Amino acid sequence: MSRPRPTIHDVAREAGASIATVSRALNGGVVSAAARDRIEAAVARLGYRRNDVARGLVTGRSGLVGVVLPDLIGPLYAHMARGIEDVLEEHGMHAMLVTDHLEPDAERRAIELLRARQVDGLVLIGSRLQPAELRAAAGSVPVAHVQRDGPDDDAPQVRLDDAAGVRAAVEHLAAAGHRRIAHLAGTRRDGIERREAFLAAMAAAGLEPGPIVAGGFTEEGGEAAAAVVLDDPDVSAVFCASDRMAVGLLHAAQRRGIAVPDDLSVVGFDDLTWARYLCPPLTTVRQPGREMGRAAARLVLDAPFEAAVPTLRIAPTLVVRASTAAPRFPDPAAPPRTRQAPAPEEVIAADRPASS
Amino acid sequence: MSRPRPTIHDVAREAGASIATVSRALNGGVVSAAARDRIEAAVARLGYRRNDVARGLVTGRSGLVGVVLPDLIGPLYAHMARGIEDVLEEHGMHAMLVTDHLEPDAERRAIELLRARQVDGLVLIGSRLQPAELRAAAGSVPVAHVQRDGPDDDAPQVRLDDAAGVRAAVEHLAAAGHRRIAHLAGTRRDGIERREAFLAAMAAAGLEPGPIVAGGFTEEGGEAAAAVVLDDPDVSAVFCASDRMAVGLLHAAQRRGIAVPDDLSVVGFDDLTWARYLCPPLTTVRQPGREMGRAAARLVLDAPFEAAVPTLRIAPTLVVRASTAAPRFPDPAAPPRTRQAPAPEEVIAADRPASS
DNA sequence: CCCCGGACTGGAAACGTTTACACCTCGTTG
DNA sequence: CAACGAGGTGTAAACGTTTCCAGTCCGGGG
Numbered sequence: 087m088s089r090p091r092p093t094i095h096d097v098a099r100e101a102g103a104s105i106a107t108v109s110r111a112l113n114g115g116v117v118s119a120a121a122r123d124r125i126e127a128a129v130a131r132l133g134y135r136r137n138d139v140a141r142g143l144v145t146g147r148s149g150l151v152g153v154v155l156p157d158l159i160g161p162l163y164a165h166m167a168r169g170i171e172d173v174l175e176e177h178g179m180h181a182m183l184v185t186d187h188l189e190p191d192a193e194r195r196a197i198e199l200l201r202a203r204q205v206d207g208l209v210l211i212g213s214r215l216q217p218a219e220l221r222a223a224a225g226s227v228p229v230a231h232v233q234r235d236g237p238d239d240d241a242p243q244v245r246l247d248d249a250a251g252v253r254a255a256v257e258h259l260a261a262a263g264h265r266r267i268a269h270l271a272g273t274r275r276d277g278i279e280r281r282e283a284f285l286a287a288m289a290a291a292g293l294e295p296g297p298i299v300a301g302g303f304t305e306e307g308g309e310a311a312a313a314v315v316l317d318d319p320d321v322s323a324v325f326c327a328s329d330r331m332a333v334g335l336l337h338a339a340q341r342r343g344i345a346v347p348d349d350l351s352v353v354g355f356d357d358l359t360w361a362r363y364l365c366p367p368l369t370t371v372r373q374p375g376r377e378m379g380r381a382a383a384r385l386v387l388d389a390p391f392e393a394a395v396p397t398l399r400i401a402p403t404l405v406v407r408a409s410t411a412a413p414r415f416p417d418p419a420a421p422p423r424t425r426q427a428p429a430p431e432e433v434i435a436a437d438r439p440a441s442s
Numbered sequence: 443m444s445r446p447r448p449t450i451h452d453v454a455r456e457a458g459a460s461i462a463t464v465s466r467a468l469n470g471g472v473v474s475a476a477a478r479d480r481i482e483a484a485v486a487r488l489g490y491r492r493n494d495v496a497r498g499l500v501t502g503r504s505g506l507v508g509v510v511l512p513d514l515i516g517p518l519y520a521h522m523a524r525g526i527e528d529v530l531e532e533h534g535m536h537a538m539l540v541t542d543h544l545e546p547d548a549e550r551r552a553i554e555l556l557r558a559r560q561v562d563g564l565v566l567i568g569s570r571l572q573p574a575e576l577r578a579a580a581g582s583v584p585v586a587h588v589q590r591d592g593p594d595d596d597a598p599q600v601r602l603d604d605a606a607g608v609r610a611a612v613e614h615l616a617a618a619g620h621r622r623i624a625h626l627a628g629t630r631r632d633g634i635e636r637r638e639a640f641l642a643a644m645a646a647a648g649l650e651p652g653p654i655v656a657g658g659f660t661e662e663g664g665e666a667a668a669a670v671v672l673d674d675p676d677v678s679a680v681f682c683a684s685d686r687m688a689v690g691l692l693h694a695a696q697r698r699g700i701a702v703p704d705d706l707s708v709v710g711f712d713d714l715t716w717a718r719y720l721c722p723p724l725t726t727v728r729q730p731g732r733e734m735g736r737a738a739a740r741l742v743l744d745a746p747f748e749a750a751v752p753t754l755r756i757a758p759t760l761v762v763r764a765s766t767a768a769p770r771f772p773d774p775a776a777p778p779r780t781r782q783a784p785a786p787e788e789v790i791a792a793d794r795p796a797s798s
Numbered sequence: 799c800c801c802c803g804g805a806c807t808g809g810a811a812a813c814g815t816t817t818a819c820a821c822c823t824c825g826t827t828g
Numbered sequence: 829c830a831a832c833g834a835g836g837t838g839t840a841a842a843c844g845t846t847t848c849c850a851g852t853c854c855g856g857g858g
Contacts, residue, residue, distance in 0.1 A: 360716030
């Protein structure tokens with residue numbers, strides 16, 4: 087019943103050829119038509135399938151790109167993984183996904199594990215490793231980063247153009263007539279970059295930044311931070327560094343009887359699957375995870391040929407939904423504005439090119 | 443700079459031992475303390491890491507369990523994958539995830555691919571393959587299914603106890619005073635099973651089933667099906683076979699000015715991440731994906747030792763939120779009921795044991 | 799003093815491929 | 829007609845491990 091899998095030797099014997107010829111026939115080498123036919127027949131008869139482990143041992147390659155990512159639950163990372171798979175598939179390769187749950191130690195182990203399996207490349211999502219640690223762990227395997235969390239080195243990486251996204255969000259709020267805009271900030275690297283971009287964008291709009299309160303990227307972080315922000319009666323809009331924080335804020339506002347968007351406008355960041363289902367549907371900066379994954383996969387595959395070490399910046403998009411509107415009591419000093427009545431969903435491209 | 447990775451031979455030379463001794467030292471065989479020390483020192487000095495590909499070739503095992511799943515975007519499948527990883531990690535093994543996007547052909551290819559990599563087992567999520575096809579594709583590799591979509595054979599599998607979940611949902615609605623309950627049904631196997639369970643539960647509650655309309659498990663399916671259901675003025679509650687359908691229904695209801703839960707109660711199925719964020723927060727049957735993944739991984743690991751071929755039934759949980767309430771105009775024939783005011787979130791365990 | 803067995807070690811054979819190299823057989827060209 | 833090259837084939841050596849088997853070296857019991 088469950089005989090051992092046939093090997094190339096079995097095929098060779100069955101077809102009356104040598105294993106070298108079989109290997110060539112299977113891999114598109116030069117073989118006479120007659121031999122090729124006999125071999126294909128034998129393969130079919132025996133149900134032979136190549137053993138990629140043995141093949142990997144001799145070729146030194148595995149056809150696998152290792153992907154280390156925080157988790158699979160968040161739709162953003164899942165989309166990135168999907169993008170990576172997209173381009174690997176075009177090259178007849180596959181991804182091996184390992185999660186590190188944001189623990190640097192787990193990240194190191196994951197890289198170790200993948201290297202022991204001879205991956206041909208590594209895509210690291212949100213890596214926290216120091217450049218030296220990374221070099222030690224990855225050795226000579228080509229690496230590409232997505233939204234790297236640790237400090238840069240000369241490894242190629244793709245990042246969201248966070249600044250452009252933040253700018254689009256702030257400009258949207260400013261144009262609606264908001265003057266005092268608060269910010270719920272994240273503490274990881276992209277959170278910090280968004281915070282700086284927020285300050286810059288506010289300055290560019292000629293506005294004093296409102297209160298800025300930092301927290302985790304999570305619902306709880308948003309809810310906790312909300313307390314501070316909602317106590318300031320002059321704040322008419324809040325820009326959150328993540329959708330999850332925005333959810334926390336929305337809940338806190340609801341509990342206090344603060345109406346969104348009438349009393350308070352809220353902008354999120356990420357455009358997670360469910361941002362459109364919130365009440366009200368959330369205006370947010372869409373992070374194109376799948377594109378980012380695609381770009382990273384291309385980077386890692388091109389690594390051996392590419393001389394430059396680019397940082398690819400992917401442009402986000404502002405998705406305007408119903409959580410933003412003109413402030414109820416516009417600043418009397420400001421020119422009067424008409425209430426914006428956005429279409430159910432309106433997409434505004436951020437103002438930066440896709441790569442830089 | 444980027445020298446070739448050191449092999450066990452290099453370690454042996456460096457430590458003045460044979461490769462056999464090094465291998466034993468590394469794998470916990472009998473080795474003198476002195477040799478072990480020298481070898482460990484050499485390993486550290488050289489930065490040696492075992493090559494799992496070579497190891498896999500000789501041992502015939504890979505330490506990998508292949509997981510074939512529809513996609514990574516849906517949080518449910520991601521949770522299942524997480525559960526699988528949980529138990530594999532306890533065994534020092536890892537998962538290799540491949541997506542098939544519900545295409546049987548891609549599923550076959552995925553299995554093929556994983557087998558070529560010598561996976562030690564296979565977990566198939568929502569497999570649509572016929573038993574014969576599966577046997578052909580998987581050969582002698584142990585298989586466990588989760589929510590198998592194709593017909594059963596003697597392969598071990600874990601399923602949600604769909605019937606218990608449906609019963610809990612229907613009983614909840616009936617207890618609230620609803621008499622005419624519609625059903626938005628799915629067309630895949632679990633959709634069909636939920637549909638039958640719905641009929642059974644309605645019968646058990648002594649109620650005539652309301653309209654049943656089948657569609658995809660998606661938002662669009664829900665929205666399309668909603669049209670039919672909402673035209674029936676006697677329907678005061680709808681039980682949906684998935685949360686995504688419930689979202690579509692919620693939107694359709696909102697567009698028509700039908701208030702949920704006042705005019706219409708809605709129950710979903712799955713408890714996806716964002717079910718609690720909907721307006722109103724959705725009452726739904728929670729599918730414990732992570733548990734199901736855990737159970738499946740255990741099944742596949744135990745396969746070589748297990749004689750029985752169990753179908754594990756995992757109990758779902760009814761999560762009562764704000765999308766269900768007493769009907770506005772209760773059936774005059776029914777005894778009067780007080781309006782249920784559920785706590786913000788109330789969890790009701792379904793009435794079946796976890797396995798059968 | 800011999801023998802036995804336990805603790806430890808090394809040589810060598812696998813595992814299933816790819817591929818360098820040598821060879822053989824033609825037909826073609828000089 | 830000799831030499832050569834192209835096309836096709838097979839032998840054998842890798843790839844980096846694990847593991848079987850045959851040792852070697854001891855100490856202790858007969």
